[in-house]
Amino acid sequence: MTCTDFLSQLTDYFDGQISPELLEEVRAHTATCPHCEVVLDTTSKTISVYRDNELYELSNEFRERLHTAIMTKCRPCK
Amino acid sequence: MPAIQSPGTEEIHPDVALVARAKEGDTAAFEQLVRQYERQIFRVAQHITQNREDAEDITQDAFLKAYEKLDQFQGNSKFSTWLVRIAVNESLMRLRKRKTSKTVSMDEDVQTEEGSIPRDFAEWRPNPEQNYGQAELADILRKTIQGLPPGFRTVFTLRDIENLSTEETAEALGLSVPAVKSRLLRARLQLRERLSRHFRQKKEGLPA
Numbered sequence: 001m002t003c004t005d006f007l008s009q010l011t012d013y014f015d016g017q018i019s020p021e022l023l024e025e026v027r028a029h030t031a032t033c034p035h036c037e038v039v040l041d042t043t044s045k046t047i048s049v050y051r052d053n054e055l056y057e058l059s060n061e062f063r064e065r066l067h068t069a070i071m072t073k074c075r076p077c078k
Numbered sequence: 079m080p081a082i083q084s085p086g087t088e089e090i091h092p093d094v095a096l097v098a099r100a101k102e103g104d105t106a107a108f109e110q111l112v113r114q115y116e117r118q119i120f121r122v123a124q125h126i127t128q129n130r131e132d133a134e135d136i137t138q139d140a141f142l143k144a145y146e147k148l149d150q151f152q153g154n155s156k157f158s159t160w161l162v163r164i165a166v167n168e169s170l171m172r173l174r175k176r177k178t179s180k181t182v183s184m185d186e187d188v189q190t191e192e193g194s195i196p197r198d199f200a201e202w203r204p205n206p207e208q209n210y211g212q213a214e215l216a217d218i219l220r221k222t223i224q225g226l227p228p229g230f231r232t233v234f235t236l237r238d239i240e241n242l243s244t245e246e247t248a249e250a251l252g253l254s255v256p257a258v259k260s261r262l263l264r265a266r267l268q269l270r271e272r273l274s275r276h277f278r279q280k281k282e283g284l285p286a
């Protein structure tokens with residue numbers, strides 16, 4: 001497996017959609033290629049740091065406004 | 079994989095009952111759905127438009143539009159995916175309006191090679207998050223994703239932040255699965271490259 005092949009498998013790797021054979025090859029490649037090992041590790045950290053940190057919160061003021069709008073505008077619809 | 083699902087083995091999503099009640103005119107049921115998804119819809123709109131006011135307008139419009147079109151929701155997909163699709167369309171429309179000179183579409187910027195080849199191979203500190211306060215870290219993450227082209231940050235938002243499956247992301251964006259995968263790879267690699275500037279291990283001054 002080359003570094004380019006490795007990159008082309010990265011999405012399936014993270015999505016858990018990689019075949020056992022290719023997974024073996026990815027593991028063998030990262031064991032011998034420090035660059036790709038870092039890419040794998042830091043890409044995985046990139047995904048988890050975004051998943052674990054809520055960046056935008058709804059304000060209570062907007063939430064109230066939203067529910068008022070929904071209840072007034074949706075009620076006469078039916 | 080078996081092509082036929084035996085009845086009873088597939089769990090019915092709790093939204094199905096709420097949607098059915100809302101279709102009958104039960105606004106409380108619809109409000110329950112709003113409560114469940116308001117944060118997600120707002121986050122998606124905010125990530126795409128990068129503007130709080132726009133995101134609030136879009137959130138409200140998306141739910142009102144969903145209520146109006148409820149009869150068109152067939153239940154082939156999850157209600158949440160259908161809702162996200164409405165919000166994404168509203169968000170992209172809003173972006174287009176703001177940038178009158180330039181069209182904004184999911185196809186934009188896919189031609190660029192930026193980030194498709196990793197260049198930074200520095201290892202990161204073991205727990206980069208712990209080197210920053212919560213507010214500072216959030217600021218870094220927001221600024222970093224802001225710099226991505228809209229098409230890339232939209233795919234990343236749906237797939238990695240909101241945890242939609244690749245298929246659901248494709249459905250919400252009207253893209254093919256391979257198109258989602260290639261954008262996702264680029265988005266993840268570009269973010270990785272940019273975050274590396276903050277999180278990389280410093281070579282000097284580290285205790286052995």
Ligand SMILES: [Zn+2]
Nearest residue numbers: 002003033036
């Ligand atoms: Zn390699």
